[in-house]
Amino acid sequence: MRAYLALLVALSIPGYLDALHGLYAFDQPELFQKKSNCKPIPTNLLLCHDIEYTNMRLPNLLGHETMNEVLQQASSWTPLVQKQCHPDTKKFLCSLFAPVCLDDLDEPIQPCRSLCESVKSGCAPVMAAFGFPWPDMLDCRRFPLDNDLCIPPAGADALVPVTKEVPRVCDACKEKPENDNEIVDSLCKNDFALKIKVKEISYMNGDTKIIPETKTKMIYKTNGGVTDHDFRKTVLWLKDGLQCVCDELNDINAAYLVMGQKMDGNLVITSVKRWQKGQREFKRISRSIRKLQC
Numbered sequence: 001m002r003a004y005l006a007l008l009v010a011l012s013i014p015g016y017l018d019a020l021h022g023l024y025a026f027d028q029p030e031l032f033q034k035k036s037n038c039k040p041i042p043t044n045l046l047l048c049h050d051i052e053y054t055n056m057r058l059p060n061l062l063g064h065e066t067m068n069e070v071l072q073q074a075s076s077w078t079p080l081v082q083k084q085c086h087p088d089t090k091k092f093l094c095s096l097f098a099p100v101c102l103d104d105l106d107e108p109i110q111p112c113r114s115l116c117e118s119v120k121s122g123c124a125p126v127m128a129a130f131g132f133p134w135p136d137m138l139d140c141r142r143f144p145l146d147n148d149l150c151i152p153p154a155g156a157d158a159l160v161p162v163t164k165e166v167p168r169v170c171d172a173c174k175e176k177p178e179n180d181n182e183i184v185d186s187l188c189k190n191d192f193a194l195k196i197k198v199k200e201i202s203y204m205n206g207d208t209k210i211i212p213e214t215k216t217k218m219i220y221k222t223n224g225g226v227t228d229h230d231f232r233k234t235v236l237w238l239k240d241g242l243q244c245v246c247d248e249l250n251d252i253n254a255a256y257l258v259m260g261q262k263m264d265g266n267l268v269i270t271s272v273k274r275w276q277k278g279q280r281e282f283k284r285i286s287r288s289i290r291k292l293q294c
Contacts, residue, residue: 047074168243171270193257203241
């Protein structure tokens with residue numbers, strides 16, 4: 001169970017199994033008899049933003065029948081593309097979530113087996129590092145051998161980085177060298193500080209939703225703004241989390257110091273630091289909190 005949770009945090013894909021359980025068995029053509037509709041790829045389908053085609057078919061190859069279903073499940077996979085484990089990760093995932101739709105072609109265009117195998121070769125080791133194997137539902141043998149009607153991997157001369165720019169680091173996750181005074185100043189600018197371990201990460205409307213384990217320790221909170229009620233079932237938010245990366249949160253076993261503010265009724269994270277017991281920086285933080293005067 002710990003290994004499973006580790007993968008969810010490390011790759012930030014908590015909808016992973018839900019999507020896989022909905023995957024069609026590709027060797028059962030009767031599953032494609034349901035009439036398919038061509039739909040424009042919506043701009044908020046970030047996983048498949050700016051790909052080579054504009055129309056997708058519903059139901060898709062993962063069994064999603066509505067656009068809302070596609071958007072909900074696809075958002076969980078966007079950070080996997082950001083991991084840049086293979087240049088064709090986006091192409092492979094979009095061939096499943098948003099398969100190309102052609103009016104004059106009834107059969108779906110599937111990813112070629114070689115595309116699956118190519119992506120698997122790059123991404124499976126990343127998944128395995130967190131104790132999670134390449135899933136059976138993405139067994140590359142389920143996909144057709146290369147032919148004129150499947151999507152192949154990019155040629156060696158066409159391979160380009162997954163993103164042209166290095167993914168932006170979330171502001172809350174940027175390293176900030178701080179002395180005692182700056183730590184106190186940071187605490188005073190925020191409404192709370194917590195020592196947490198991450199239980200679950202998911203996404204909603206482009207933001208990252210973080211649920212800590214129950215053994216959350218209150219380090220500091222202001223007299224006003226936040227109340228004990230806010231922390232009975234703690235939910236923390238990282239604004240625009242799908243548009244940036246936060247490698248600080250990659251370790252399910254780590255403890256973190258998170259600071260934040262209450263905004264529109266939500267506890268929004270403004271700073272994340274990995275808590276390392278005995279580390280000089282956190283001894284300073286502990287001292288600073290004890291003598292905190294805002």
